[in-house]
Amino acid sequence: MRILSTLLPPDAGTATVCDLDVVTRAADVRGSISLTGQFAAVDEVLTGRENLVLMGQLWHLPDPRERARELLEQFSLVEAGGRRVATYSGGMRRRLDIAMSLTGRPPVVFLDEPTTGLDPQGRLEVWDAVRTLAAAGTTVLLTTQYLEEAEHLADRIAILHHGRVLVEGTLAELRALLPPTTVEYVETQPTLEEIFLALVGDDPADADEHVEDGR
Numbered sequence: 154m155r156i157l158s159t160l161l162p163p164d165a166g167t168a169t170v171c172d173l174d175v176v177t178r179a180a181d182v183r184g185s186i187s188l189t190g191q192f193a194a195v196d197e198v199l200t201g202r203e204n205l206v207l208m209g210q211l212w213h214l215p216d217p218r219e220r221a222r223e224l225l226e227q228f229s230l231v232e233a234g235g236r237r238v239a240t241y242s243g244g245m246r247r248r249l250d251i252a253m254s255l256t257g258r259p260p261v262v263f264l265d266e267p268t269t270g271l272d273p274q275g276r277l278e279v280w281d282a283v284r285t286l287a288a289a290g291t292t293v294l295l296t297t298q299y300l301e302e303a304e305h306l307a308d309r310i311a312i313l314h315h316g317r318v319l320v321e322g323t324l325a326e327l328r329a330l331l332p333p334t335t336v337e338y339v340e341t342q343p344t345l346e347e348i349f350l351a352l353v354g355d356d357p358a359d360a361d362e363h364v365e366d367g368r
Contacts, residue, residue, distance in 0.1 A: 154265050154296060158188045170261060187254035188263045192270075193246040194253075197239040201230050201249050204238060208256040217256075224252040228282055244275025248282050255286070262286060264295040268302060273346045274353055280306060 155161035157170055159179040168175045171185045195204050202221050209217025225234045228248045238246060247267060254262060264283065268276040283306050286293050297303055303310050304324060311321040320327060343351075 154188075154263055154294075157182075157294070158186060158263055159183055185259060186261045186263060187257070187259040189251055189254045189265065189267060191266045193243075193250040195238050195246055195249055198237065200235050200237055201225065201241070201245075202234040204249060204253060205256065208253045212257045214256070220256060224255060227285060228252045242275060243271045244278035247271065247275065247279050251279070251282050251286070255291070259291075261292045261294065264293060266296055266298065268297070268299065273349050276302075277350075 156163050156168055157175060159175050159182050162176060170182045173182045173185065175182050196207075199207065202225060205221035205224050206217045209220045214220050221234075225231045228251070230245065230249060230252070233241065233245060238249065241249065251262075251264070251267070267283070268279050271279065280302070283293055283295065287306075287308075295303075295306065307324070309321065309323055310327060312319045312327075320330065
């Protein structure tokens with residue numbers, strides 16, 4: 154991830170992003186990508202809208218407030234846009250962080266373990282944000298240690314071990330590497346995550362209340 158985002162020079166070999174070499178065309182690569190790290194880089198003192206407007210001003214957009222409005226709507230943060238980010242839940246901060254990274258409309262977005270430390274509700278919120286990005290035509294390169302996350306979100310998957318890509322392909326192609334499965338009927342109990350989501354529901358506001366109340 155660091156090599157592709159030009160933060161670290163490669164020891165050997167070559168890599169390109171949008172047909173741009175990451176070494177010889179590093180500046181052009183940086184103009185074509187956005188990188189969101191493992192922890193949300195948002196200003197808690199500002200409101201969500203102010204964070205987005207500030208980012209638009211840094212990009213020298215002609216109308217940063219209009220771009221902020223578009224992103225708040227795209228990531229379902231309109232009602233929370235006027236609140237200080239310090240009051241946001243983990244999932245909301247992550248969605249705002251991803252929205253900020255899209256201010257300049259980059260064609261490629263790098264997400265480095267975007268759901269680390271989030272509760273199940275927050276994780277689902279980020280999943281929805283990633284699906285929204287992909288549906289809009291943005292290329293998303295996502296790293297994760299949660300294999301379930303890769304199953305739900307990825308069109309193509311690469312499995313790395315000790316810095317080397319062991320296999321790469323669609324989920325169906327990777328499944329074909331193992332013997333065919335057998336069908337068995339077993340009785341299963343609901344998981345703790347399913348119980349949590351059944352109690353909290355789909356409303357992000359419910360998850361916010363749990364965070365604010367310290368539960």
